[in-house]
Amino acid sequence: MQIAITSRHGSISPEAQELIREKSEKLLTYFARVTSINVTVSFEHHRATVEILVDAEHKHDFVATDTGDEVIPVFYAALHKMEQQIHKYKEKVQDHKGGPTAADVATLPAEGEK
Numbered sequence: 085m086q087i088a089i090t091s092r093h094g095s096i097s098p099e100a101q102e103l104i105r106e107k108s109e110k111l112l113t114y115f116a117r118v119t120s121i122n123v124t125v126s127f128e129h130h131r132a133t134v135e136i137l138v139d140a141e142h143k144h145d146f147v148a149t150d151t152g153d154e155v156i157p158v159f160y161a162a163l164h165k166m167e168q169q170i171h172k173y174k175e176k177v178q179d180h181k182g183g184p185t186a187a188d189v190a191t192l193p194a195e196g197e198k
Contacts, residue, residue, distance in 0.1 A: 085109075085112065085118060085119060085120060085121070086119075086120040086121070087105050087108050087109065087120070087121045087122075087123070088120070088121070088122045088123070089101050089104055089105065089123045089124075089125070090122070090123070090124050090125070091124075091125045091126075091127075092124065092125070092126040092127065093126060093127045093128060094125070094126075094127030094132075096125055096155060100155055100156060103156065104123055104159055107159070107160075107163055108121045108123060108136070108163070110163075111138060111163075111166065111167070111170065114167060114170045114171060114174065115140060115170045115173070115174055117140045117141040117142070117143075118138055118139070118140050119139050119140060119141060120138075120139045121136065121137070121138050121139075122136070122137040122138075122139075123135070123136050123137075123159070124137070125155055125159075130153070131151055131152065131153060132151070132152060132153065132154065132155045132158050133149065133150070133151045133158070134149065134150055134151075134155065134158045134159045134161075134162045135147065135148070135149045135162070136148045136149075136162050136163065136165075136166050138166060138170070140170075143173065146166060146169045146170060146173070148162045148163070148165035148166040148169060149162060149165075150162040150165065
């Protein structure tokens with residue numbers, strides 16, 4: 085899995101880059117099929133915009149963006165949005181029908197028995 089951190093119109097400290105990398109890896113705990121994560125930090129007019137782009141297998145890209153004054157709080161807000169998107173998608177694709185399992189069928193009495 086690749087994590088790419090890019091900066092536009094400014095720079096990010098190495099400590100902040102390492103923090104972003106560590107926290108971005110946490111997305112794998114929510115969805116194991118993540119193939120790459122791209123974090124872009126843009127600086128314009130004394131404001132920071134963080135965009136997180138997550139590419140997952142068999143799914144279009146997930147995108148989360150947030151804007152604020154400081155990079156790290158804005159990154160955390162965008163990361164939270166990304167976690168919500170991934171969690172919602174994962175819930176959607178899981179089967180929640182709850183039909184009988186093979187063990188349930190084996191323990192049911194046969195027709196005519198009671």
